[in-house]
Amino acid sequence: MHEHLEAYITKNKLKFQEEMSKHLRQLDIPPRLKESMVYSAEAGGKMLRPILLAASYEMFSKDINKILSIGVALEMIHTYSLIHDDLPSMDNDDYRRGKLTNHKVFDEAxxxxAGDALLTYSFEIISTDPYLTDKQKIEIIKLLSSSSGAKGMVGGQILDLEAENHPVELHELEKIHTMKTGELLKFAIYSGAYLGNATNEQLNHLREFAYYLGLIFQVQDDILDVTGDVNKIGKPLGSDQSNQKSTFPNLLGAEGALEYKNQYVQKAKNALQKVNAENSYLFALTDYFSQRDH
Amino acid sequence: MHEHLEAYITKNKLKFQEEMSKHLRQLDIPPRLKESMVYSAEAGGKMLRPILLAASYEMFSKDINKILSIGVALEMIHTYSLIHDDLPSMDNDDYRRGKLTNHKVFDEAxxxxAGDALLTYSFEIISTDPYLTDKQKIEIIKLLSSSSGAKGMVGGQILDLEAENHPVELHELEKIHTMKTGELLKFAIYSGAYLGNATNEQLNHLREFAYYLGLIFQVQDDILDVTGDVNKIGKPLGSDQSNQKSTFPNLLGAEGALEYKNQYVQKAKNALQKVNAENSYLFALTDYFSQRDH
Known part of the structure; x- marks a missing residue:
């Protein structure tokens, strides 16, 4: 690592935010649709997925231009999923990142x-990228559509909705979050290493790492919903409890959830050691994810 | 033309329907999501877009395998757009093709x-197609995402919603429908010819043809909403009037709308004559579209 983790995060967050805004603001489309897309895309997302993509890519390669549009596509897909998840018929959330949710500012339609358009645009951005070969674009589109669709994120969201109001077991909860959150995180890490020309063996270890990281991410999310600071998180807390959602803390207890998380942090780090990545940003990000307060 | 138009339509409808069902039914995804996707995909769509794709492709080339997955992707995107358009916050329709709409059978979430998943899956299907080259896949994904996103179908839908309850002028109505319906029809016709290795000049004439066809399609849709047979159309008629939507008949009068349509039928046929397609299925389909009763 050549710079402090926080500086690395900030630098990449700004870079991908700027790149995403550039793509959106040059669109010649109906003004209301554009406003709505820009509103959520510029609502202060943490850009964790593009940052993971960059950290994974830079373990193997330097030219960051190669992954810019993929980071933007990733964040657009994440943004669309939040817009749809917040809708009254889904999680019915009025606030997100300290701001009114998209349908509260505009309307449900x-x-x-706006979600549909962001999802669709993400594939256009990859297909028109000037730095990637056609072969790379196709490999990326195949992985991205698979991780974000019925087999991944969208499938996880439906399982998550179904799990409301009835208790689930630990392996079901793991499945929900692996699909809903984990698959897209795995895409970020895998596609970064793939474009950086990692070997198949390295890709396998990173896939394993990404699986653990997805669970770490979600356990911490659940822990924050119970113990977090509302001002840092930007949305009402305790919503899992009021939705009667199964969470890691209520399945395992507060202590148990912490232990569970620490166990996966260890496994994640072991996987990274197999690719000699003890000094990578990915390694540092594992602790960062595990200890984040928002 | 080697067979009667009706036989050609039926043959292709069955072929693409079977292909789409095959793609959906082999998915290993949460059962409720799968049921919902299959429900709308198998609700008896007319497969007009895949049929146009095939008719355009077969003017230039024979091996129909090359366009199977594109036809499926097109129909999945069309299906997703209907599911979302029917939602209570949009057109609030209870029936579609004589059956309850998706959210009435399942629920809004x-x-x-299901719409999100169909949209996403359409890109996965193209990216994993075994017959196309990577270059062709990328060109297709670029065109499909552009025609179905904010610059095309999704943008047209928001303009359509905005146009409710206030009068619009003819050029605005044309813009709405060119975006909402025309762009995807144009994609079908253009991508068929592109994959069949049409020349640039031929592609230009077909693009012009597709523009006219999109308007013919919509004028006839509007005419049917006033004069059609509810049993053939499968949804309540007069809904444009009750939604106070601007339509071609209420802007131009019943006679004027017919004249307008016939004028574009002539232009469409002229464009086809420039590619010597007087005996093509595309030519016959122009009359079919213009005179369809459902």
Whole structure:
């Protein structure tokens, strides 16, 4: 690592935010749709997925231009999923990142369409990228559509909704979050290493790492919903409890959830050691994810 | 033309329907999501877009395998757009093709997610197609995402919603429908010819043809909403009037709308004559579209 983790995160967050805004602001589309897309895309997302993509890529290669559009596509897909998840018929959330949710500012129809448009645009951005070969673009589109669709994120969201109001077991909870959150994190890490020309063996270890990281991410999310600071998180806390959602803390207890998380932090670090990545940003990000307060 | 138009339509409808069902039914995804996706995909769509794709492709080339997955992707995107358009916050329709709409059978959350999943899966299907080159796949994904996103179908839907309850002028109505319906029809016709190795000049004439065809399609849709047979159309008629939507008949009068349509039928046929397609299925389909009763 050549710079402090916080500086690395900030630098990449700004870079991908700027790149995403550039793509959106040059669109010649109906003004209301554009406003709605830009509103959520510029609502202060943490850009964790593009940052993971960059950290994974830079373990193997330097030219960051190669992954810019993929980071933007990733964040657009994440943003669309938040817009749709927040809708009244899903999680019915009024606030996100300290701001009103998309459908509260615009309306439900516009929010649905803004989500649809962000999802669709993400594939256009990859297909028109000037730095990637056609072969790379196709490999990326195959992985991204698979991780974000019915087999991944969208499938996880439906399982998550179904799990409301009835208790689930630990392996079911792991499945929900592996699909809903983990698959897209895995895409970020895998595609970064793939484009950096990692070997198949390295890719396998990183896939394993990404699986653990997804669970770490979600356990910490659940822990924050119970113990977090509302001002840092930007949305009402305790919502899991009021939705009667199964969470790691209520399945394992507060202590148990912490232990569970620490166990996966260890496994994640072991996987990284197999690719000699003890000094990588990915290694540092594992602790960062595990200890984040928002 | 080697067979009667009706036989050609039926043959292709069955072929693409079977291909789409095959793609959906082999998915290993949460059962409720799968049921919801299959429900709308198998609700008896007319497969007009895949049929146009095939008719355009077969003017230039024979091996129909090359366009199977594109036809499936097109129809999945069309299906997702219907599911989302029918939602209570959009057109609030209870029936479609004579059956309950997706959100009436399942629920709003499932309908939104089924639409998201169909859209995402369409890009996966193209990216994993065994017959196309990477270059062709990328060109297709670029065109499909552009025609179905904010610059095309999704953008047209938001303009359509905005146009409710206030009068619009003819050029605005044309813009709405060119975006909402025309762009995807244009994609079908253009991508068929592109994969069949049409020349640039031929592609230009077909693009012009597709523009006219999109308007013919919509004028006839509007005419049917006023004069059609509810049993053939499968949804309540007069809904444009009750939604106070601007339509071609209420802007131009019943006679004027017919004249307008016939004028574009002539232009469409002229464009086809420039590629010597007087005996093509595309030519015959122009009359078919213009005179369809459902």
């Amino acid at each position: 516009t929010a649905i369409l | 499932t309908a939104i997610l």
